[in-house]
Amino acid sequence: MTAPAPSTPSASAGAASPTTTTTTVPTQRSWGSRVISALLTQRVVLLAVLIVLLVAVMTSLDAAGALSGAYNADYLAAALISAVPLALLGLAQLIVIASGRGGIDLSVGAIVSLTGIVFGYLYGVANVPLVVAIVLTVLAGAVCGAINGILVSYIGFPALIATLATFYMYRSLALVLSGQKPISSPQIQDFYSAASAVELPLIGGALPLVPLGVFTFLLPAVVIVWVLLNKTTWGRRIYAIGTNDTAAVWAGIATRPTRASAYVISGAISSIVAVYTVAQFASARPDAGTSGNGMALPAITIAVLGGVAITGGIGRVAGIVLATVLVVWLNAGILLLVPGNEGTQMQLFALGAVLIFAALLNGLTKRRFGGI
Amino acid sequence: MTQILTRDEPPLETAVVRATIRRILPPAVTGQEWVLLGVIAVLWVILGITTPAFLTPGSLQPLLVAVSPIALIGVGMTFIILTGGIDVSVGGAIMVCAVVTAKVMVGADVPLVVAVALSIAVGAALGALNGLLIAYGRVHAIIITFGTANLFQFLGLRIFGSSTVNGIPQTLEVFGRGTAGRTFGLPHSFAITIVVVLIAWWYLRYAAGGRHLYAIGGNENAARLAGVRVRPRVMGAYTITGALVGLAACFIIAAGTSSLDQSVGAGRELAVIAAVVIGGTSILGGRGSVIGTLFGAVLVQTVLSGVTQLGWPSQLGFLFVGLFIIVAVGTDLLREKARKKK
């Protein structure tokens, strides 16, 4: 039933000419202007440039003797350890925010706290074998996420409200269940040394010492989430419901289970962060994900900086990774550049400024270049 | 120019017209507010029976003092959320206002009125910055205010200068602390809050500007097309919130001790948002009320106080706060669904 398009009078007369001019513009543009437009409209490109810029500036400051320590590969590699939980939770936010309808998960930090206690209890107190304990912990995280998912997807709560409520509840439960005491039994201590003893053959003397967690937790998670979002029909459905929920229904997509599953995955990722945190800190703390400003707000900040559109349907794994690296290396650099308390205060300023700058830049260019 | 409809006929004040007026007036008190009032009443009765001290002035006065800053900022936050926005930077803004106020009171020894006015001005300036970026920057409010939250915290910490402010004079007592802060037993901070809530209620119900907030939240583009000046209105909502944050910062200093440290304001943004959504304001914009917000704040504080007074582990309090959010918003959702079905 293939047939060549009949040339209709209307198509030939006027309408065809604007079509050709608009569509051919990008290919005709100079290399330079294409780079600028990519920089302004594609967050990943902007972030990559910012990272290069940061490293270049810091290295030259270093060479000029303005830093109190060397801003070298070893330091940057070591700093990546704080990227692990941040990027993981950033990925969790990516999934829920991309799923649309105002998706967001404020409860991730509380799930880290709660499932960390679950893991600490299972592995550290009840002597459950490690693999079983991890599986059960992830299951617990998935259940926490499923509660969010049901509230949001099936009952119709705005995600901000549902996860604010469960944030309060999970945080409270973590404290009550643990008797507000960290679990730091010998097993947990051993878990720490076991985790740190496994040397990857890859990281020998030649390469900077990248923290193990980057390979054992972050890299697999990044790959899995990337595959899920880009290579599976589930990922297609997530982007579809996030872009246009109504159209997704008309296209025959089961929107409710799909949206709920985004929160389930977010909860599961949070519980993996919980296990990681227990390993990193050699103790299961009931406030692991909620102390200070908590883990949720930084994770959302990372997601937004990484180019995830708060309106849903837009966001890439690479954006999350690059945003995390930028923030972590920026923070690490500031500590060497600015001594004393001003250093840590300056980190807040830098984060706020970068976030607003990136958001405003996109806001301004979106209309001109139609970017994301 | 021509008048489309003839308007110079004598006004016919029929019963039909009067009935219509009553119906097109937005309801003074919504269903959600009655429900909250009922829940609060039930809680107070239960707590009054189980812990005899609950319904005494010594218990209720501090409760109302604690409610005031949350409800006060909640009024502004309601305006913001009505327009479809949100402000997660109020915690940082509280810190800035509080430290500025405390420092001038201790260092420059200025009179109370000046200090309070300064606090309000600083808050309004911070709010205006938010409003400017949101209304003119074409970026979603949650992103901007995440950013400014960090900037405000930075600013606050710099002004604190790595120390606490000690020896804050007791002049702020007038906002509700001790006998000097009460008239006929009512803490002044709460009285001020009530006045602000009533003004805001009036504004949202009767003033064109107030109705415009609902319109903007309902359909921003349509509001623009109808000639509503959207950007100044949005900016106004954030600026007013900032000003209320400034006043609330004074309440918070007054409710604290004679020293102020950098933890002031931390986590307040979530408490305020919780009060607003429990109060029945739709996070999607276009629907909500300030009376609901006041009740929401009272409910949250009642739960937290109640848990402590019952002798339950204090960390259980927030479990109940979470549950109340789910129940309050859930019933609202279900009522909405039932209404849509009809």
Added chain:
Amino acid sequence: AGGGSTGAPSGDAGGGGGITVAFVPKLQGIPYFEAMNTGGQAAAKALGITWLYQGPTTADAAAQADIVRSYIQQGVDVLVVAPNDPDSMAPLLKEAADKGIKVATSDTDAPDSVREVFVNQATAQGIGEGLTDALMEPMGGKGKYAIVSCGETAANLNSWIDVQKKYTAEKYPQAEIVDVVYAGEDQAAATSMATDLMNAHPDLTGLVGECTSSAPGVAQAVRDAGKIGTVFTVGLGTPQSMKPYLDDGSSSAAILWNVENLGFLTAWAGQQLAEGKPFSATNKVSDDLPAVEFDSASKTLLLGPALRITSKNVDEFDY
């Protein structure tokens, strides 16, 4: 792995003398740690060393770890930490030690770490008993009291509370702890919780503010309720923040130690470590600290007994 891990002390860290001692507090900007900083700086001047100080803006283990990592990168000679989470700090301290940095803890210990010394302000026993005794004095050794603590998980606060519970039960059988509540680092929350406690227990006659934010909070609550003289409070508060309450009697006493001296001792201990000098059983540190004891079994330097600050001696401290 490249150049950063030479282990040799690099002189460019900070401006002053040859030895660099870096101290990472739990949290910046609170009088307690800032007073330690003051003491440390005084010591730097007196001893001819360089003192570095940088704290996180929230009491958060991960943020603290970033700072520790940057000090390792700066190649300081001695790294002293007051860990928010002792267990999580241990691996980082080991990393520092592996790079040739001398490591120590101060204020809060990381017992299972490689730290070479813990600079202890007072024993948990000393603080817990000090608080209890200070409160029991005005309460007459009997009656009900409650504790307003801060972070639910703060290990040192919890260990003091344990001591208080045990010690009260043993020494003051007629006294009873009716509740322990947690207000976080929020003074206003501490005040309102203290108020709630007084309402819930009308026969309450004592309140303990377990940390520097809740100590003035509970006193303020008593003052507001007009119960000065009926309900007595003590707390672990810094002198200047407690002064108004000590003066009007809403607080009977603050239990603390000379925090500036603690900072001084920390800096001194750092210098000893860097120079490889062992600690003796009793050390003369300065005129203010003529005889600091060292327990070689637990590798702990002890500042001395806890201090009871009252309206009489509060003006001796300017923090």
Added chain:
Amino acid sequence: MDTRSDAAAAAAAPPRLALSGIKKSYGGVRAIRHADLTVAAGEVHALVGENGAGKSTLIKIIAGAERADAGRMRFDGEDVSISSTSDAIALGVQTVYQEPQLFPELSVAENVFVGRELTRRGRIDWKAEARQMAELLATVGLPEGLSAVPVGQLSIAEQQQVSIAKSLAAEASVLILDEPSAILTDSEIEVLFSVIRRLTSSGVSVIYISHRLDELFRIADTVTVMRDGRTVTTVPISELSVRQIAELMVGGLVTEGRRERPTGSTDTVLALTGASSGDRFQDVDLSVAAGEIVGVYGLIGSGAGEIAAAVYGMNPVTEGELWYDGAARRFRSPRHAKAAGISLLPANRSAQGSFAFQSIAFNITIGSLRALSRFSGWVSARRELAIADDMIRRLAIKTPSARQVISAMSGGNAQKVILARQLVETPRLLVLAEPTQGVDVGAKEEIHRIISQLADGGAAVLVTTSDLGEVLRISDRILVMREGRIAAEFGPGASQVEILAAAAGDVVAAASSPGDRAPGSEGTIS
């Protein structure tokens, strides 16, 4: 002054509104290349043109919703610059936009007065508003009790009437109506016309945009034709015929007329017997055989579109039966209908069809994710591109690449992309709701050709449409819906008059009643 010089002054009076040399681009899209428009006081000025010709953009510039890049605007002879909607409103420009611009949570009364609340001493004068509302609602033909109802609870046609009421509430010198009639019933249009006549007689100028060319002859004085971002001509409407206008719009000859195709088999794929769906439609009997195109014609709100939704599982069939492939079925959701081999092209492209900032390939394949994978759940980029490229070729979609985002496409091409989505897994039953709404003549013709080809290939096709030309052109059989019921059924040779009469409720004029239907349309259900 004597009366003669008065009349001379009136004749020489400048036009109410005069635009010249208007240009407007969106990024690279030149929405208006060059537009001139002169509207006299008290006239009804029709603005016509293909989809995308730039009509809405032009009136948005007058209304202050958009700013022109270049050009001059004069009002009663004075140069004006309109930079916001409030500027335009201050000049007396009132606008009813193509999509109703209303506030769902606010009451009808509030909607009407938003932006120009009647206030007394700073507070809204609810009394005065209520009084005016009573009048306004009567004027546009809505019940008075509607004042207090939140607009979100109204039907789309009622919302359109509220929009009109809104534009009448203020003092106006120019009233702009952008396709107001598209979703109104005939009687509602009559009310609208009488309002327009009253306004023009008191000197208000009306700019009226519509695709229903025939109705222009009943209301308009002058017509301006736009093509490809330019104003082509302005003439008194009495000098033109419908056909001439259409030719000016497309810049060539219009080819109309039914495409001849073989009649379908008797193998019934879909049948509704006595089917009802709540109060959406009642007691509907219809059947579609393989290879047959059945058109359901009805004005918006008649229930035609609701039948499509019910067949596709969006709304439940509450009474009667839905037979599919000989078995009584109840599809609980589009997913279930799809699984059975039914595809549906939704009526509202932007809301129900398009995934705006996703690629064309994404948009084409999203309805058939299973086809993308060798292993279930997996997406093969190669297959995805192969499917998309095949569809782009088959439907002659104009795009440089399947990776382009759909939001950058023209209306007709975007519609083809969404149609392509329905064809990836060759459907047994294809339901098309308003398949060419908002699509211009050229693309319309192509889409009609594609539909015929699909039926030739053996698919059963059910088209619901409010476009009379379309239903006449493509259907093998035509059902006419009115007020939720089937009013009449016609064979392919039916005349426009018969169908319109049936749709409007003139049963006598209808050629055949539902009772004596062509044999074979019922009996095959076992």
